Amino acid sequence: MLRLEKRPNPSRFWLYATPVVAxxxxxFFGGLLFALMGTNPFAVIRxxxxxxxxxEFAFYLRGQLLVKAGPLILIAIGLSxxxxxxxxxxxxxxxxxxxxxxxxxxxxxxxxxxxxxxxxLMILAGAFGGWAWAMIPAILKTRFNTNEILVSLMLVxxxxxxxxxxxxxxxxxxxxMGFPGSRNFSGYPAAANPELxxxxxxxxxxxxxxxxxxxxxVLLSRHIIGFQIRLSGQAPRAARFxxxxxxxxxxxxxxxxxxxxxxxxxxEVTGPAGQISIDFNVxxxxxxxxxxxxxxxxxxxxxxxxxxxALTYVGGEMASTNLRLPAAAIQVFQGMLxxxxxxxxxxxxxxIRMAKGG
Amino acid sequence: xxxxxxxxxxxxxxGLMTAGGAMAAGMDKVKACFVYVGPxxxxxxxxxxxxxxxxxxxxxxxxxxxxxxxxxxxGADAERVLTxxxxxxxxxxxxxxxxxxxxxxxxxxxxxxxxxxxxxxxKREHPNVSTYNARFYEGRAVQGTIAGMMxxxxxxxxxGSFPIPEVxxxxxxxxxxAKKVNPNVELSVVWAFTWxxxxxxxxxxxxxIDQGVDVIAAHTDSTxxxxxxxxxxxxxxxxxxASDMEAYKPSPRVSSIIDNWAPYYVERVGALLDGxxxxxxxxxxxxxxxxxxxxxxxxxxxxxxxxxxxxxDDIAAGTLHPFTGPIKKQDGxxxxxxxxxxxxxxxxxxxxxxxGITGDIPx
Numbered sequence: 177m178l179r180l181e182k183r184p185n186p187s188r189f190w191l192y193a194t195p196v197v198a199x200x201x202x203x204f205f206g207g208l209l210f211a212l213m214g215t216n217p218f219a220v221i222r223x224x225x226x227x228x229x230x231x232e233f234a235f236y237l238r239g240q241l242l243v244k245a246g247p248l249i250l251i252a253i254g255l256s257x258x259x260x261x262x263x264x265x266x267x268x269x270x271x272x273x274x275x276x277x278x279x280x281x282x283x284x285x286x287x288x289x290x291x292x293x294x295x296x297l298m299i300l301a302g303a304f305g306g307w308a309w310a311m312i313p314a315i316l317k318t319r320f321n322t323n324e325i326l327v328s329l330m331l332v333x334x335x336x337x338x339x340x341x342x343x344x345x346x347x348x349x350x351x352x353m354g355f356p357g358s359r360n361f362s363g364y365p366a367a368a369n370p371e372l373x374x375x376x377x378x379x380x381x382x383x384x385x386x387x388x389x390x391x392x393x394v395l396l397s398r399h400i401i402g403f404q405i406r407l408s409g410q411a412p413r414a415a416r417f418x419x420x421x422x423x424x425x426x427x428x429x430x431x432x433x434x435x436x437x438x439x440x441x442x443x444e445v446t447g448p449a450g451q452i453s454i455d456f457n458v459x460x461x462x463x464x465x466x467x468x469x470x471x472x473x474x475x476x477x478x479x480x481x482x483x484x485x486a487l488t489y490v491g492g493e494m495a496s497t498n499l500r501l502p503a504a505a506i507q508v509f510q511g512m513l514x515x516x517x518x519x520x521x522x523x524x525x526x527x528i529r530m531a532k533g534g
Numbered sequence: 535x536x537x538x539x540x541x542x543x544x545x546x547x548x549g550l551m552t553a554g555g556a557m558a559a560g561m562d563k564v565k566a567c568f569v570y571v572g573p574x575x576x577x578x579x580x581x582x583x584x585x586x587x588x589x590x591x592x593x594x595x596x597x598x599x600x601x602x603x604x605x606x607x608x609g610a611d612a613e614r615v616l617t618x619x620x621x622x623x624x625x626x627x628x629x630x631x632x633x634x635x636x637x638x639x640x641x642x643x644x645x646x647x648x649x650x651x652x653x654x655x656x657k658r659e660h661p662n663v664s665t666y667n668a669r670f671y672e673g674r675a676v677q678g679t680i681a682g683m684m685x686x687x688x689x690x691x692x693x694g695s696f697p698i699p700e701v702x703x704x705x706x707x708x709x710x711x712a713k714k715v716n717p718n719v720e721l722s723v724v725w726a727f728t729w730x731x732x733x734x735x736x737x738x739x740x741x742x743i744d745q746g747v748d749v750i751a752a753h754t755d756s757t758x759x760x761x762x763x764x765x766x767x768x769x770x771x772x773x774x775x776a777s778d779m780e781a782y783k784p785s786p787r788v789s790s791i792i793d794n795w796a797p798y799y800v801e802r803v804g805a806l807l808d809g810x811x812x813x814x815x816x817x818x819x820x821x822x823x824x825x826x827x828x829x830x831x832x833x834x835x836x837x838x839x840x841x842x843x844x845x846x847d848d849i850a851a852g853t854l855h856p857f858t859g860p861i862k863k864q865d866g867x868x869x870x871x872x873x874x875x876x877x878x879x880x881x882x883x884x885x886x887x888x889x890g891i892t893g894d895i896p897x
Binding site for chain 2: 233236237240243336340341344345355356357360362444447448449450451453454455456458490493494496497498502503504
């Protein structure tokens with residue numbers, strides 16, 4: 177009989193080995209799944225993990241990895257700060273939407289004025305939109321002790337309704353013949369967020385993601401707030417004795433993660449997506465939760481995890497088109513990654529022992 | 535290497551207009567690619583497009599290669615999928631949902647040698663972009679006739695996806711036809727804000743049934759509304775949407791609108807093969823065979839069936855237009871004068887309910 181025994185301290189080895197083992201297990205069992213479906217598993221794994229980086233069309237797909245990874249990293253880093261302190265913002269998807277709407281609204285309000293200040297102003301508005309949306313669960317928690325998980329999650333659906341209203345109503349393109357969707361920012365240079373180097377896939381969102389990753393690393397390892405965040409997560413009582421104000425920390429972590437999600441939304445709507453539309457959000461806010469954990473809530477880890485997750489999307493699409501795999505098989509594959517990650521993660525805090533005598 | 539240069543140049547903003555007439559010579563082999571918004575097993579919209587794709591394969595055999603991608607989100611992801619397809623050697627790409635409009639045009643600018651065909655949209659910003667659509671509202675007039683005659687509660691329902699003109703056409707045509715045969719009929723519209731989400735669609739159907747609605751038409755892609763109607767044990771009927779949905783025959787599915795894309799797809803790929811391909815904007819209906827009315831089952835009385843078939847045949851013959859005046863808008867203002875029929879421009883931009891429908895269009 178196998179038995180789980182709690183470790184006195186989390187294992188450092190398993191902390192870092194978990195993502196690697198999870199990826200390997202996903203490849204193995206995913207490959208098994210593909211083989212059962214009658215596709216060559218090695219071809220699928222190669223198409224997903226190798227081709228986007230080094231294959232025939234890598235020159236295009238590498239850039240697309242950045243396009244996909246940028247918002248994931250930006251959002252996941254914000255979330256990881258809260259997660260470390262035991263503050264669970266699950267509603268990044270809603271904050272992402274609200275950031276995009278607020279930022280886009282500022283740009284569309286002054287259309288077609290050309291001014292250098294417009295884009296920076298939109299960035300501020302985007303961050304504000306996400307921040308304000310995250311403040312709702314934050315303040316409800318600190319004032320009335322509501323559960324931030326539920327409130328932030330519910331607000332995603334509210335945000336989606338506002339998004340639908342925006343695209344069919346107040347942000348609708350007046351020249352769109354009645355069809356839903358805002359003007360396309362690609363036709364409005366002052367408010368657009370194009371690729372910084374043609375073909376690279378890198379836009380301001382990617383730059384922001386890298387800057388934020390470094391800033392978060394510095395914050396966590398060198399700044400007193402980073403210390404407070406870590407302490408609150410590991411030992412809430414000790415944190416209180418150290419003078420950490422829990423309410424202040426909730427407002428700070430929720431606000432930061434909301435603002436970053438809002439930024440991601442703004443960069444997306446002005447860049448790759450191009451316009452506010454009913455289907456603007458494609459789940460970055462939820463996927464970022466996986467990315468945050470896959471990256472061990474560590475800024476550098478999150479950057480790597482974001483790229484890995486982007487790889488499963490871009491490569492998964494390739495596998496689906498070229499090898500005729502159903503889209504659902506790719507989604508199962510992505511789901512496996514989280515499943516194995518959480519499964520293997522048990523080993524960080526527990527060890528497996530053989531129980532004596534059965 | 536050539537493709538790479540091409541992409542980089544186009545991305546730098548230099549238009550490449552060298553392809554004009556390059557296809558005139560015809561082609562030996564065509565790679566035809568399809569982008570789907572849902573899974574091919576949705577039993578509705580995407581399923582029918584995929585049937586069209588299979589028909590192309592059937593028609594030309596070795597001369598075509600079919601490639602497709604399911605469940606592509608509308609937006610930035612679509613642009614990547616389209617680019618990958620174009621890079622991968624697709625000669626013609628069919629983008630089969632409204633939300634692919636801007637991505638289709640954006641990618642078309644970068645690949646002037648590839649033909650793009652966008653379903654249900656209106657933007658043709660480049661010479662290699664064509665659009666196509668079907669007059670689904672003609673089928674709605676047939677369904678409305680059945681609904682008006684069959685309802686016992688005088689309450690009929692419609693599950694709307696998004697308030698875009700195509701859906702508004704359908705709602706108004708359905709209501710007008712029902713009203714014509716049953717002046718007491720009332721229409722409830724529920725907005726699902728999705729094309730494919732069986733759970734949401736089922737909830738919408740349930741909400742309608744709870745209001746006393748006994749005939750449901752859906753403008754979403756799955757069979758969930760029919761499954762929900764089936765639970766009412768014969769008291770509620772509905773229609774197959776986009777696909778025949780014959781599994782729910784003879785009731786609750788009493789008829790259906792079948793999107794028949796096969797003739798169009800076969801024609802367009804054929805034109806590419808023989809060199810006669812030209813940019814176009816096609817909007818055919820029952821007469822053109824793009825909109826088929828699925829078998830009307832014995833669950834409806836013979837006179838209802840006859841009335842519905844007459845509407846179908848009159849539309850096909852061109853003697854009946856589902857939007858024939860006098861028709862007023864919901865706010866009471868005039869739309870069509872006595873005997874006038876709706877111009878296509880009005881239909882393509884329709885953003886209002888006709889008089890008699892209650893409720894607001896989501897803004």
